Amino acid sequence: xxxxxxxxIIGCGNISTAYLQLAPMFKGYEIRAVADLNMDIxxxxxxxxxxxxxTVDGLLAADDIDLVINLTIPAAHMDVSRAILTxxxxxxxxxxxVLSLDEAHELGEVAKANGVRIGxxxxxxxxxxxxxxxxxxxxxxxxxxxxxxxxxxSSGMEDWHPNPDxxxxxxxxxxxxxxxxxxxxxxxxxxxxxxxxxxxGAASQTRTIGNGPREGETVPVETPTTIHAVLKFESxxxxxxxxxxxxxxxxxxxxxxxxxxGTMSLPDPNFFxxxxxxxxxxxxxxxxIWDHPFGVVNFEGVHANYRGAGLADMALAISEGREHxxxxxxxxxxxxxxxxILEADALGQVLTMTTTCKRPDVLGPSEATGLLA
Numbered sequence: 564x565x566x567x568x569x570x571x572i573i574g575c576g577n578i579s580t581a582y583l584q585l586a587p588m589f590k591g592y593e594i595r596a597v598a599d600l601n602m603d604i605x606x607x608x609x610x611x612x613x614x615x616x617x618t619v620d621g622l623l624a625a626d627d628i629d630l631v632i633n634l635t636i637p638a639a640h641m642d643v644s645r646a647i648l649t650x651x652x653x654x655x656x657x658x659x660x661v662l663s664l665d666e667a668h669e670l671g672e673v674a675k676a677n678g679v680r681i682g683x684x685x686x687x688x689x690x691x692x693x694x695x696x697x698x699x700x701x702x703x704x705x706x707x708x709x710x711x712x713x714x715x716x717s718s719g720m721e722d723w724h725p726n727p728d729x730x731x732x733x734x735x736x737x738x739x740x741x742x743x744x745x746x747x748x749x750x751x752x753x754x755x756x757x758x759x760x761x762x763x764g765a766a767s768q769t770r771t772i773g774n775g776p777r778e779g780e781t782v783p784v785e786t787p788t789t790i791h792a793v794l795k796f797e798s799x800x801x802x803x804x805x806x807x808x809x810x811x812x813x814x815x816x817x818x819x820x821x822x823x824x825g826t827m828s829l830p831d832p833n834f835f836x837x838x839x840x841x842x843x844x845x846x847x848x849x850x851x852i853w854d855h856p857f858g859v860v861n862f863e864g865v866h867a868n869y870r871g872a873g874l875a876d877m878a879l880a881i882s883e884g885r886e887h888x889x890x891x892x893x894x895x896x897x898x899x900x901x902x903x904i905l906e907a908d909a910l911g912q913v914l915t916m917t918t919t920c921k922r923p924d925v926l927g928p929s930e931a932t933g934l935l936a
Contacts, residue, residue, distance in 0.1 A: 686873025
C-alpha cells in the first residue's frame with residue numbers, strides 16, 4: 564500500500580484555495596498545514612479548511628510534512644523552492660517552475676544532494692481531452708505532424724485580479740504566466756522543442772486595475788505583453804504561438820495540429836476537459852470523447868477541474884519508486900523554451916535549446932482512476 568505523504572503549502576493567496584478544495588479527491592497525499600509571510604492570511608486559510616497555520620520556518624521543520632507546495636509569486640519560486648529542498652522535503656511548484664534555466668539547474672542539483680524530488684504545475688495536460696489527443700496522436704490519427712498553431716490572447720489580468728502587479732513585472736507576462744499550459748501540452752504531444760524565435764512588444768506602458776479595493780490605480784508594465792513566437796520541435800513540427808494580453812477579441816482556434824493525414828483541433832490547455840476534433844484527410848470532422856475521470860464536469864457546472872492530479876501522481880510515484888509525470892526534467896525544458904522565446908526577441912536571433920526531455924507517460928482512464936481517493 565502506498566504511503567500517504569504529508570503536504571504543506573507556502574503561499575496562501577487565491578490559488579491555495581483550489582489546492583485545498585480539491586485535495587480530498589486524490590489519494591497519496593494529505594494537506595496538513597499552510598504558511599505565509601502574512602500570518603493573518605495563513606490563519607484565515609487554515610481556519611477555512613481545518614488545517615494548521617504555521618510559520619514558513621515552522622513548516623519547513625515539521626516532521627509530519629514530506630512535501631511542500633510552493634504557491635508564492637513567480638519571483639520568489641527559486642528561493643522558496645531551494646529552502647524546501649534544503650530542508651529535505653520534496654517540492655511541487657506552481658507555474659512557472661522558475662524564471663531562468665540556471666535556476667532550474669541549480670534546484671535540480673539541490674534536490675539531488677538532498678535525495679528529494681521536484682514537481683511543477685501545470686498538470687492540466689493530464690486532463691481527459693489532452694490525454695485523448697495524445698492517444699489519437701500516438702495512434703497516428705492525423706499522420707506525421709508538420710505544423711500547427713497555439714493561441715492564447717485576452718485583454719489582460721487587471722480586469723479581474725485585485726493585485727495584478729506581478730503579472731506585468733519581469734518574470735510575468737503572458738508567456739511565463741499562461742504559456743506553461745500551452746507549451747507543456749505541445750511538448751507532451753510532440754516531444755521536446757529544438758529551436759525558437761520570436762517578436763515581442765507591449766501596447767501600453769501602464770495598466771489600470773479594474774477590480775477590488777485598488778480599482779483605478781495604475782501599475783507599470785515592465786515585460787512584453789504581446790509575443791509572436793515560432794517553435795521548431797525535434798520531431799520537425801513547426802508551431803506558431805501567439806500570446807498576448809493586448810487583445811479584446813479574436814476568432815483564432817485555440818490549438819490546432821496539421822498532419823499528413825488530417826487536422827486535430829484541441830481545447831484550451833488551461834482546463835482539463837473539452838472537445839477534441841479530428842478531421843481526417845478527405846473526411847468530415849469528428850469529435851472524440853474518452854470515458855476518462857478527469858473529463859467529468861465538477862466545477863461551476865461547466866469545467867472539469869482536477870488541479871492536484873500532478874501532485875497526486877508525484878506523491879504516488881515517490882511511494883512506488885517510479886518517475887512522476889510533472890517532473891523537473893520536463894519542467895526545466897519548458898522553462899528554457901519560455902525564457903528563450905523572450906530572449907530571442909531581445910537578441911533578434913533563432914535560439915537552439917540546450918535541454919531536452921521525454922514525453923510524460925500517457926495518463927489513461929485506469930491510471931487516472933488510480934489517483935482518485
